[in-house]
Amino acid sequence: MPYVWWHSGYDQRCHAFESAQTTTAERIFYEAVCEHSVPVERLEREQHGHLCVLCLIKVGTALPDDGPGGWRG
Secondary structure (H helix, E strand, O other): OOEEEEEEOOOOEEEEEEHHHHHOOOOOEEEEOOOOEEEHHHEEOOOOOEEOHHHHHHHHHOOOOOOOOOOOO
């Protein structure tokens, strides 16, 4: 699933959000992959600041396996 990395005004971190959420215009909040919720008024639709480690792990483990000798070993 594609993701966007947006900045949360709550914890000052950049989180991964499923792209499917970005197509709904009338959202009250967005939920990150790590389950961090951000209301629309506290969300910056740009990537800056530190990345959320839990989002990185969850997005990384969801990547398809690339077979023997690949990045997962």
